[in-house]
Amino acid sequence: MAQTVLLPAGAPFGADQISALNSVFSTSTAEQRAWLSGFLAGVQAANAPQQAVPAAPPKARAPLTILFGTESGNAEALAARTRKAAAKLGFAVKLVDMADTTPERMAEVPNLLLIASTWGEGDPPQRAVDFFDLLMADDAPRFHRTRFAVLALGDRAYAQYCEIGRRIDERLAALGGTRIVDRIECDLDFEAPAGTWIDAALDQISQEAGETAAEDTSVIHVDFARPVADMATESWTRTRPFEAEITEHVRLTGSRSLSDTRHIELSLQGSGIAYEPGDAIGVVPRNDPALVGAVLRAAGLDGDTALRAALRDRYDITTLTAKQIEDHAILTGTPRQTPEWAAGRQVIDLLETAPHRFTADQLTGLLRPLPPRYYSIASSRKAVGEEAHLLVAGVRYETHGRQRAGVASIDIDEQRKTGDRLSVFLRPNPHFRLPAEPARPVIMIGPGTGVAPFRGFLQEREATGAPGKNWLVFGHRNYLHDFLYQLEWQDWIKDGLLTRLDVAFSRDQPDKRYVQHALWDARRELHAWVSDGAAIYVCGDAAAMAKDVHDTLIRIFDKPALDQLRRDGRYLRDVY
């Protein structure tokens, strides 16, 4: 059933206009509405500069290079928005991915704005590794002609918070670069501070470049927390998610499985969300009501119903950061807990160390905003239409005598059911796509829920009739209880779509067997496939699996060869 779209009575149109628009909308398809949305945004964007650009534009536009290193796409998205803002200010902007350049080339750039994220335990994003290593090398180029500023993205939950941005910032200065403004380090709620910082940085560069009038008051403030809807796919965001109906919600793992993995089907009807296989869906979760209650009790704020709702929907009440420990010690006047103590502990543990009556503001001031969780989409629109399928593994574990639950996974798996709605938005993953050439063979390594995007890949290749060979390497704990989508792989093998399948189940025998063991056993065939042009994809756990797979691939292909595959876009990873 198509959803009827009606303009609200308060829309800024006359009654006749509203009626006319409604008559169009009510008979339109979602595709038509998505197109219209994009069209209007385009018209808007095309007209905007004339209104926004200062009356006397600079004679020669100042050059500005925005360089980003991205893993999850946040740095890239931020860079894209910065470019737009800079262009409106009259800069001649270039947007460059660290994956596509070298320090040598960047050293030629007069104005450089860097946006760098830190990944895992203080690592650069995978695709930025080469750039980072060259920059840190002894023979790195001098940057004395370059004026620069660094925006570091990170996550306070990790010890090496914003490590990569910090090291790049220090390195550029050491190599002779001139810092325009001080580095900013941003946590998960980066939008507002990043926006302010970018405004300031652009303003400073403008002034120093002397190309725009210092007294110019028409600097556009870019509200990064509310990006413009310039594309239909970007119209839904973390703060303005699409409410997608759950149309199917089934447990895929057996009743005796050690894990609880669900197959979720979401209806995207009316959203205009046009994902590609490889993309992720951001889910805005709700906290476990029981944990919300415990946090409120620990803070002495049990009776505050408004706060209860806010904690459930808007604040991160699990992840514990060093800053929170420090703030909490100051607020309560108690000794600061050590990092060793904090390992494996959460906000509730911190609150329970010192009985204290907080005010609602004190408590929310202590908490970070609730971050969305991202799930690789396990479907192709060409196969399933206006749906997105997700594979969600419920995260449950115990630390320090307390049961812990993954916020989004347990919310989705246990609190939601078919017919409920889930707040979602699209997060494109342009660096994890099927090869442009339909005939290119692909090797997909996806144990556990890491197999999700590959189901999407196979659906896409089936729907498009892509002739390339497909090889899937899957792994989990038990063959009998954890063989996700087993019947679908069987059908695709029968149809000839899935050329080869290898499996590794770790708990079925005395010696643990993982996907890297299956890869090693198949090393000769891997060489043959890669010689035939195959691209290798890895999706899933970053901490152990992706590293072990990486090491095994180095053993099989050797490091230079694997690096070359990566640079050629034939070794792609989506790990988390």
Added chain:
Amino acid sequence: MSDIRPLSANERIKENSRFLRGTIAEGLTVPQTGALADDDQQLTKFHGIYLQDDRDLRAERGRQRMEKAFIFMARLRVPSGILTPAQYLAADKMARERGNGTLRFTTRQTIQFHGIIKSNLRPLIQGLHTEMLDTIAACGDVNRNVCASVDPWRRAGHAAVTKLAGAIATHLLPRSRAWHEIWIGEERVSGGVEEDEPIYGRTYLPRKFKIGVALPPHNDVDVFAQDLSFVAIEQRGKIAGYDVIVGGGMGMTHGEPETYPRAGNVIGFCKPEDVIDVAEHVVTMQRDHGDRSNRKQARLKYTIDRIGLDTFVAGLNERLKTRLQPAKGFKFESTGDRLGWAEDETGLHHVTLFIENGRVAGNARDGLREIAGLDTGRFIITANQNLVIADIPAQAKTEVAALLKQYGLDRQAGGLRRNAVACVALPTCGLALAESERYLPSLIARLEVELEVLGLDEEDITIRMTGCPNGCARPYMSEIGLVGRSPGLYNLYLGGAHDGSRLSKLHARDVDDEAIVASLKPIFAAYATDRKAGESFGDFVIRAGFVARTIAGLDFHENLAPALRN
């Protein structure tokens, strides 16, 4: 005569299998399914391996987008049920590492491993093979595991019957090297002559074939339920030869009266040195005369009833080097095991352990592993699913006894429970219509309450249950037999002989737990008050008129109570 009927599908599979190879080896490497190709599922039986699935999980699998939870059962070939401690340890290790963690002693004196996923089959069989164990012909249309009485305290007699059972097993073992190639990785000799099966031929037997050797008065191997049995005839302390019994068999199909269990016929006597020849030619008679079109009429028992016993014996005698002599006659006393310790004339000790339903798990499993670790004696599985630890030197007895106590293995059981046998049935057996192993213990608990009130709790009464009518636990040879009809419902049979010499008769159809107890309660009460001295329960129910006596397989379905006639 338009008597040419098409061969059954299994005959074609065997014919095309290249002596039992099929495409099993290829199928083992296919990762996307836990099963094997349909034809290969028939062929693996000849290698002692059944494809099954966990039926407890069937309902949920469809929703989970996974195929059935396919698992394999592997059955050892252990003539006479005798294992060394090292062999037992290998079996225990493989059960824990590659199976579902349990061992299952069977009514054919062997061990079954359950819950083996496909990728663990080869490692399991190779692990067993390191201790010279194999699973060849433990299932399939061949001679299965050869049974022999377990009376190790009768040293000479036991040695003779087990040696004979081993010789029969070896003589009737398929010659094909398929098992070694597929499971152990033996290379095929290139250019070598393709093997032949001099006894079986390319298509083996029409159906399974079972052989037992008994040492009277112990009929633990149920000689009348086997296709072929040899009953030792002792004269002046030596075994003079064997009476030969042919045509026993248990399987039938509900609602098909042309299928029936049958007690074997005593057809003569042979000298020890002629036993192998007799065994071979009873097998070749069945090979040549058995029904290869209808597998439900293919066992030797139907062959004999079809061509007539006299014709069969005459045909057999023509093939034998030495014709059978008239039977000497023998006397059996019981089919059950005598639990506890026994000492033989040489001063060695033997202990018979009650293993309920033959399922070795948990504490009992750990205890048996510890005892096997002492590397003393022999482990002998009985046809009643129990275990005898035999040949324990006097100096080791105390240590073994202490371990038995520590692990609860010296547990005693009442007269009904210690004479109970159940097949595996749910959740692994594909044939099961109802529970068996998982249900019988609780039913016995209910019956024990009734027996105790009547003072019958120490009476030896045999009770056997199967989840389907195929009869793995030999329920039609039991004083009380329960055969699954559908979930929770059983047919109740009564009147089998305590010594295993007479079939039973249907007493009640489609009875549930409540009705089984209600049916048996008044019969127990009558037995308590009206039995004659020494009269067994099976004999009593016939004399008291609860059921008619079954004389032969062909009247098994006759003479039912009026209410049970269709």
